[in-house]
Amino acid sequence: MSMIEKEKFLALGLMSGTSMDAIDVALLETDGKSHIQPVDFASYPISETTRRLLIAAMETAARSETWPSLSVGKPNSPSSTADWSQLDWAASASEAITQEHIQAIEAFTARPKAQKPDIIGFHGQTIWHDPAQGRTVQIGDGQRIADHFSLPVVDQFRLADVQSGGQGAPLVPLFHADLASGMERPLAILNIGGVSNVTFIKRDGALLAFDVGPGNALINDWVSRHTNDAYDKDGALAARGQVDQALVSKWLARDFFKLLPPKSLDRHSFDVLHDIGDLSLEDGAASLTAFSVACVVESLKYVDDVPVQWLICGGGRHNTTMMQKLDEELRSSSQIPNTSAMNNDVIRDLVLPCDTVGWQGDALEAQAFAWLAVRSLKGLPLSLPETTGVSRPMPGGIVREPA
Numbered sequence: 145m146s147m148i149e150k151e152k153f154l155a156l157g158l159m160s161g162t163s164m165d166a167i168d169v170a171l172l173e174t175d176g177k178s179h180i181q182p183v184d185f186a187s188y189p190i191s192e193t194t195r196r197l198l199i200a201a202m203e204t205a206a207r208s209e210t211w212p213s214l215s216v217g218k219p220n221s222p223s224s225t226a227d228w229s230q231l232d233w234a235a236s237a238s239e240a241i242t243q244e245h246i247q248a249i250e251a252f253t254a255r256p257k258a259q260k261p262d263i264i265g266f267h268g269q270t271i272w273h274d275p276a277q278g279r280t281v282q283i284g285d286g287q288r289i290a291d292h293f294s295l296p297v298v299d300q301f302r303l304a305d306v307q308s309g310g311q312g313a314p315l316v317p318l319f320h321a322d323l324a325s326g327m328e329r330p331l332a333i334l335n336i337g338g339v340s341n342v343t344f345i346k347r348d349g350a351l352l353a354f355d356v357g358p359g360n361a362l363i364n365d366w367v368s369r370h371t372n373d374a375y376d377k378d379g380a381l382a383a384r385g386q387v388d389q390a391l392v393s394k395w396l397a398r399d400f401f402k403l404l405p406p407k408s409l410d411r412h413s414f415d416v417l418h419d420i421g422d423l424s425l426e427d428g429a430a431s432l433t434a435f436s437v438a439c440v441v442e443s444l445k446y447v448d449d450v451p452v453q454w455l456i457c458g459g460g461r462h463n464t465t466m467m468q469k470l471d472e473e474l475r476s477s478s479q480i481p482n483t484s485a486m487n488n489d490v491i492r493d494l495v496l497p498c499d500t501v502g503w504q505g506d507a508l509e510a511q512a513f514a515w516l517a518v519r520s521l522k523g524l525p526l527s528l529p530e531t532t533g534v535s536r537p538m539p540g541g542i543v544r545e546p547a
Contacts, residue, residue: 151175153521154183156252156261157514158245160269162338162361162411163459164195165374167248170510171261176518178322183259185507188248194240198269201237205272205281206412234271238283241269245284246292264289264297265517265541273302273313273410280312290544298517298541305527310534311408314341317353317531318519319512321345323503330449333498334440334470335509336360336460339409342440343531347449353531354405354446357439358414359460363432366417370425376433379465385430391419392435396442405446406533436460437469441477450478455498457508471495517541 152175159168166187173181190198245266253260266289268282286299302312320333320343333343338361344352363382364375376382395416400407416435420428444450454474460466471494478494499505516526520541527538 150262152179153262153518154259155263155265155514155518156249157265157267157510157512157517158248159267159510159513160190160241160245161509162270163364163375164190164198164269166190167245168507168510169248169252170504170507170514171252171259172511172514174515174518176515176522176524178325180319180322180511180515182504182507182511184252184255185504185510186252186255187506188244188251190241190244194237194244197237197240198271201234201271201283202412205234234281234283237269237271238285241283242285242288245289249289249293261295263517263521264293264295265301265513265515265520266297266299267301267513268299270411273408275306275311275313275408278306280306286542287544287547290546294546296521296546297544298520299544300542301513301516301520301526301540303542304540305532305534305538308534308536308538310527310532310538311354311406312527312532313355313408314343314353314531315516315526316341316509316512317343317351318526318528319515320353321349321351322515324455327501328452330447330451332451332454334454334456334458336436336456336458336463336466337509338364338411339413340436340440340458340460341408342443344443344447344449344451346447351528351530352405352447354407354443355409356443357400357409358432358436359458360436360463361411362414362416363429363436366420366428366432367425369417370428375459376429376463376465379429379433379463379467381426381429382433382463382465383430385424385426385428387434388420388423388427388431389434391416391431392438394419395435396438401439401442405443406529406531408532433463433466433469437466437473440470441473444474444477453493454495455501455503456495457498457503457505461497461499461505467495467497 171183268284272281290297306312336359340359525537526540
């Protein structure tokens with residue numbers, strides 16, 4: 145039986161997100177459709193040296209004049225991640241993040257009772273995402289990983305979508321929809337990573353998905369600038385601060401919030417930290433947290449069916465202050481009371497960590513790219529017009545066979 149004829153696969157998914165703090169590794173048994181059986185998960189920290197290289201690559205990408213040769217879909221466009229890495233400013237970061245992934249896979253597969261995967265889904269590290277200009281850049285050498293482990297590796301998941309006029313993000317909504325099969329609708333699944341994205345599953349099962357705005361990235365950057373901490377643990381700083389509502393309103397007036405979905409963002413799309421330089425650490429954290437929450441509330445204007453529940457994925461679900469504010473603001477905007485007018489009973493939580501329904505919140509994105517790798521191998525769509533704005537259901541990914 146050929147690889148593509150297999151019904152189910154043990155797929156290994158890898159995700160290093162916009163926070164650049166760790167590589168998540170998830171093993172999933174899946175057919176790339178409705179069969180989704182988590183097997184194992186672990187997370188491995190990214191070294192500070194590699195993180196600094198990635199930040200430098202992102203900063204250089206933002207001002208690079210080499211972009212004309214990198215524009216996706218142009219005649220002289222490179223076709224693989226390795227080509228991006230030929231640029232001097234990306235090569236060292238690409239080498240470092242590739243080696244970090246190899247070490248993470250080695251550690252994961254060396255654990256007791258570890259199972260060998262059939263295929264690897266390697267997202268790579270996004271250093272720039274600007275679909276309006278035909279650019280999405282995920283660095284890391286998928287071919288090297290394939291050769292090292294003698295396994296097929298799927299990478300460049302976003303490329304075909306952007307080449308075809310789509311946003312290239314978010315790519316997790318189809319996975320969300322299969323996970324949520326049978327749940328009460330309408331339902332919202334919100335991933336709060338560096339950037340936040342939402343999947344709305346409407347009453348009839350139709351999808352609408354898009355990036356809603358900054359998630360944790362701005363808060364993390366603010367806290368790390370002023371403390372030795374990488375993030376606002378439990379939202380403790382924000383809880384002690386006062387929100388500068390005028391600044392939040394100013395940020396919400398940006399053009400992004402006037403665009404119709406589907407739409408997507410880069411980690412650096414909102415450079416607002418210069419606006420809060422005069423605020424205290426706590427007030428800055430409070431204002432940025434309020435902005436992240438307000439971006440989610442803004443997303444409601446695009447749906448007619450008010451979600452009966454919001455399931456929260458990603459690191460933001462650990463931020464107690466953000467979760468409380470989300471529940472308060474979404475209830476208010478959706479006109480859902482906190483208690484029953486009849487008997488004062490507390491109504492069920494509107495906003496819940498996705499773990500409460502049996503999902504593995506920390507593993508979810510890595511699981512998604514394991515699932516997407518199998519779909520790529522089978523030629524199934526990774527995105528839809530309703531999730532990225534692409535013109536048709538779009539397969540994607542590049543399969544790297546080991547040498």
